[in-house]
Amino acid sequence: MRMVACLVLATGVFAGTALLATGCGGGGTTLVEPTPAAGGTEGDWRWSLPAYYPAPKVPADNPMTTAKVELGRFLFHDKRLSGNGSQACAGCHLQALAFSDGRAQARGSTGAVHPRSAQHLSNVVFNATLTWANPSLVTLEQQMLTPLFGDDPVEMGVNDANRDAVLQRLRDDADYPARFAAAFPGVAEPIGWPQVIQAIASFQRALVSADSRYDRWLQGRGTLSTSETRGMNLFFGEKAECFHCHGSFNFNDQIVHASSRIVETPFHNTGLYNLGGSGAFPEPNRGVFELSAKAADMGAFRAPSLRNVEVTAPYMHDGSVATLEDVLRHYAAGGRVIASGPYAGDGRANPYKSDLVTRIDLDDQEQADIVAFLKTLTDSGFLSDARFSDPFATRTTATAKGDGHAR
Known part of the structure; x- marks a missing residue:
């Protein structure tokens, strides 16, 4: 059974890469060398990846270093980085939820509701x-x-009126000047917005999840239940066809890595809406159409990675599907029917719906089996890994109140 999943991985966007060829037989971890550059000691950063993961692509002007990643971790979790000091990046990206927020629609530092999840x-x-x-x-x-x-x-x-004040908060901190200097040696004034952005980006690149039960099974270090195995075979098979949009090692279909030559960026209309039978999606959530104004792009959104999907509910771009079971019912039906109200319409008949989304004859047990398999993609270690955690959470209440990190 292991070779079934590996075959699907190998026939995707990574076909022919040495990393995949060495990974599906059952094995282990490979260390990928970093790109040496200024901003850290050569050899300072190491990716620890399964053999079927390719080397990540990192910009030449922002190489990975341990000091930069650790600085980025502090900044990512620091509320002082928002204009009003009320919300960190982590406010919408909680580690326990695979760095999502559990809401249908995200909320900003001023309380503004984002149209998307x-x-x-x-x-x-x-x-x-x-x-x-x-x-x-x-x-x-x-x-x-x-x-x-x-x-x-x-x-x-952050805006023109407060951007200097936000940086001053960091300059006035007891720890940040030394952290910025270590992450950006040789920069005359290392506490600036370019450095803030580069450090947080480096931290985000370090957020690699690769030790789910499914990964352990691939490597011969774990087992799957009968239901999970049935779900896996359906997921990677031609009956359910989930793998067409979620068949890569990352369980999505937009992938880039260090050896990428051709990078495909498909977006899909999955029949979630069909307002009044016109094919329209609710504004301002009309997908790529919002930028292109092309009818064919109506309702076209990126297929997200399904890694850790168990903890990232609710689902879809607007959080309008509550559970994984509901997601399976949606795809088995070939789209969603909304019987009444302002969003009424038969998404199954949306004229712009992807050809990959059609009615699938999946009974209740088969749908439950696929859900069981999807839950094997949860990487519990990633969700609690101290390397990615809030560095301010362990401080005493008194210290937190004194330095502005009170949660």
Whole structure:
């Protein structure tokens, strides 16, 4: 059975890579050398990856270093990085939820409700694009400008009026000057927005999840139940066809890595809406159409990675599907029917729906088996790994009140 899953991995976007060829036989971990560059000692950072994971792609102008990743961890969890000092990046990306937030729609530091759900950050280093429906955002550094400085909706709420004050909070901290200097040696003024963004991006790239029960099974270090095995075979088989959008090692279909030559970035309309039978999706959540104005892009969103999907409910771009069981029913039906109300329509008949989304004859047991398999993708170690945790959580209440980190 192990070779069934490995065959699907090997025939995806990584076909022919040495990493996949060595991984599916049952084995172990490979250490991938970092890119040596300024900002850390050569050989300072090591990726610890299963053999079927490729080496991550890292920008030449922001190489990975331990000092930078650790600085990024502090900044990611620091509420002082928001304009009003009320919310950290971690406010929408909680480690226990695979760095998602458990809400249908994210909320910013001023209380503004985002139209879309906060995506989880498991293995974000391998994502070819970085939002639900913007093909142009392809680096973490570029993407981070939106939550930091965007105003529609406000997320972190940094703007021209407070951006210098936010940096001053970091300069006045007892620890940050030394941390920035270690992460960015040789920079005359290391506490600046470019360095903040590079450090957080480095931390996000370090968020690698690769030790789920499924991974252990692939490596010959664990077992799957009968139900989980049936679900796996359905997932990777032509009956359920889940693998067409979720068949890579990262269980999505937009992948980039250090050896990528051709990077595909498909977006899909899954028949979630069909307002009035017109094919429309509710504004402002109309997918890539919001940027392209092309009818074919109506309702087209990125297929997210299914790693740790058990803990990232609710689902879909707008959080409108509550449970994994509901997700399976949606795809088995070939789309969603909304009988009444402002969003009424038969998503199964959406004229822009992907050809990959059709009615699938899955009985209740088969759907339950697929859900059971999806739960084997939970990496419990990743969800509690101290390397990614809130560094301020262990401080005493008195210290927290004194330095502005009170949770």
